[in-house]
Amino acid sequence: MIGPAGRRKGTGVRVVSLVPSLTEAVALTRPEVLVGATDWCTHPEGLDVARVGGSKYPDLDGVLALRPDLVLLNQEENRREDAEALVAAGVPVRVTFPRTVPEALTELGELVTALGATTEPDWLVAARRAWAALAEPTTSRRAVVPVWRRPWVVLGGETFAGDVLRRLGVANLYADHAERYPRPDLDELRGRGPELVVLPDEPYRFTADDGPEVFPGVPCALVSGRHLTWYGPCLAEAPAVLAAQLAHPLRAA
Template sequence: MKLISLVPSITELLYTLGLEQEVAGITRFCVHPQNWFRTKTRVGGTKTLNIEKIRALRPELIIANREENVKEQVAALQELFPVLVTDVNNYPEALNMISAIGAATQRTSEAAALVSAIEKEFAGLHIPVQKKAVYFIWKDPWMTVGGDTFISDMMHRAGFTNLYATKNRYPVVSMEEVQALAPEYLLLASEPYPFKEEHRETLQQLFPGCRVLLVDGELFSWYGSRMLKAPTYFQVLQKS
């Protein structure tokens, strides 16, 4: 089966499931694993797909995501090839997605083993008293995450109460609005916006009574095999 993955976290999942020979194409944002990033055919960005490159690869299955990819581009591909469109908004849906991809790629037992391993890691994660937090994914404008996102679910499992849990998707916010919510923590993700120490220092001055942390965005937002690493990372964050 010749596969194309249009989703970075799912590309890594396909690698974990042992689909080295089957995966023919990935996006330029599929940075894990590094050897695939260097050697596999890149078919554009997640939202700027090169349809002709994809057509030339003649895939037997394309794996996309409702949020990561552009609806019109996915629809165009569906007219040419079988496309599995995933939709992951929380932890249970992530596990279901892993199982579904395992079934679609003839890796059912490998996917079941991965789901079991992820469940075991999260079962061992002690959830402390929840700390009020805002998680930033972008600046200019400042953007955070609503309660209907996978990131928000991971925040809760990491011990943080999302102060924007009543909002949907990725709301734009102002600093004055965030200050009024009196967060205990501000979490600055490493992706999609690459927050750095300078951003942390600036916000720490604006929020002197708050802990401002740079966090690994992949471990909060990548559903798939990277979830195995999240509980250990969350344990470290809980002590920050």
């Protein structure tokens, strides 16, 4: 965290979120404090707050105009220079960076406490229960997990999404890679001999056409990118949603 999550004298807490996961968390916990979010903050549906551009290139003047007491950031989604500019302008920021499901649940618990919630919201209680109830997988399918195409980018080591999949019985073939998001070419991906290819629909919107025809003979599972990568209220339903999608992969004819 850079700076405390404070409140300015004479005003209520005003929060701007530059992280879609956290926007949803705040909106479902203390909606009255949320005054701004990115253009990509799509949940909850019908969210009515000021929009301040994208996560990578937010409109900092627009953020400052909202007079926030706290801006929520993520080390991976947002740029350090934007965090530093906000701090230089006197705005406290809270930076998250979960790389495992337990880390995400811990950071979310700390966030709702910092926002003044006296008890954990129902969605966080449900998320804790859903992941605690998940049995340790007895077998794992060796998989590659592309997150972008042209060029190909895959999940590497120490990623939140990789931990989510591991808990669902999917072993990322690039989990030991030194880079968090390696860029192998297609021949290398095929050469790894995956038993499964996991294709999320965000950030790159993979479709059925990107699967079996590109990886012939390998089952390809199209999954919800939101449930794979977002750490927030959707964590409560992520195990069931992803397990169902992983259980029905596509195959080439």
